[in-house]
Amino acid sequence: MFKVLIVDDAKYMREVLKNVLTQAEFEIIGEAEDGIQALEKYKELHPDIVTMDISMPNKDGIEALKDIIAYDPNANVVMCSAAGQQNLILESLKIGAKDFITKPFQPITIIDSLSKNAFNNMRVQPA
Numbered sequence: 001m002f003k004v005l006i007v008d009d010a011k012y013m014r015e016v017l018k019n020v021l022t023q024a025e026f027e028i029i030g031e032a033e034d035g036i037q038a039l040e041k042y043k044e045l046h047p048d049i050v051t052m053d054i055s056m057p058n059k060d061g062i063e064a065l066k067d068i069i070a071y072d073p074n075a076n077v078v079m080c081s082a083a084g085q086q087n088l089i090l091e092s093l094k095i096g097a098k099d100f101i102t103k104p105f106q107p108i109t110i111i112d113s114l115s116k117n118a119f120n121n122m123r124v125q126p127a
Contacts, residue, residue: 002118003029005047007038009056016105017051024111035059039067049076049118054088062092069096078113
């Protein structure tokens with residue numbers, strides 16, 4: 001079971017992601033409302049994968065992605081964007097995001113993206 005940190009300033013979007021991922025047997029280990037909390041929670045919880053909204057107050061998803069990648073170059077982050085944010089999506093992929101999903105979310109797209117990236121980027125746990 002993969003551990004997921006959900007980062008989005010909208011409680012409704014966090015709930016949508018949580019419901020879809022829980023049904024797909026992902027373990028939601030934390031939530032954050034902005035990029036500042038995202039880095040704190042990442043350091044505290046060490047998730048297998050992060051869903052990261054791009055547009056958030058205090059620190060946006062691009063800046064939070066930079067911070068997380070600086071802390072852990074192997075971080076597995078999937079960006080969540082609204083339609084029309086292609087430049088930000090490309091920037092996030094260059095920084096180190098593994099994938100992106102576009103709002104409004106389709107459950108199968110969320111599950112496919114996270115499953116693909118979680119399996120492709122599995123970390124070997126020390127014995």
